[in-house]
Amino acid sequence: ICTGLSLFCTRLRSLYQCMTVNTCEPGSAVTDLQRVSGNTMLMRILTILWRPMMWSVEKAAATSIFLATSEKVDKVSGRFFGNCKEKKIAAKWIDADVQQRIWDFCEAACKDYLQ
Numbered sequence: 001i002c003t004g005l006s007l008f009c010t011r012l013r014s015l016y017q018c019m020t021v022n023t024c025e026p027g028s029a030v031t032d033l034q035r036v037s038g039n040t041m042l043m044r045i046l047t048i049l050w051r052p053m054m055w056s057v058e059k060a061a062a063t064s065i066f067l068a069t070s071e072k073v074d075k076v077s078g079r080f081f082g083n084c085k086e087k088k089i090a091a092k093w094i095d096a097d098v099q100q101r102i103w104d105f106c107e108a109a110c111k112d113y114l115q
Contacts, residue, residue, distance in 0.1 A: 011103055020075065022067050025082030028053065029060030 012021040030051065066084045067073055073081075080087050 020073065020077040022073065022077060023080045024063050024067055025080070025087065027055050027060045027063075027082070029057050030054045031057060 012019070028050065063081050063084050067081060073079075076086075080089050
């Protein structure tokens with residue numbers, strides 16, 4: 001996913017230089033979204049076990065809000081953020097061929113909406 005998002009950010013920035021585009025690690029937040037993951041006994045058990053490691057909604061939203069509002073990242077683009085700070089993506093996850101395939105797929109999927 002990081003490969004595709006990194007490319008997406010870089011490509012959008014090159015096409016629309018008036019905007020900044022970054023990737024935000026969403027984390028795992030305590031919301032009602034788990035209810036749509038399947039109402040099986042296994043999912044209920046996994047949700048209970050995972051809950052202590054989940055963030056509050058406020059903490060999970062903090063990085064998105066930081067990227068949308070902070071002057072610290074006003075001119076920063078094509079980066080990956082989590083916990084309100086930049087995180088590095090390992091080089092092995094950045095593959096130009098995979099990035100191009102993802103871009104081509106997304107471009108084809110959105111073509112009718114971008115005209």
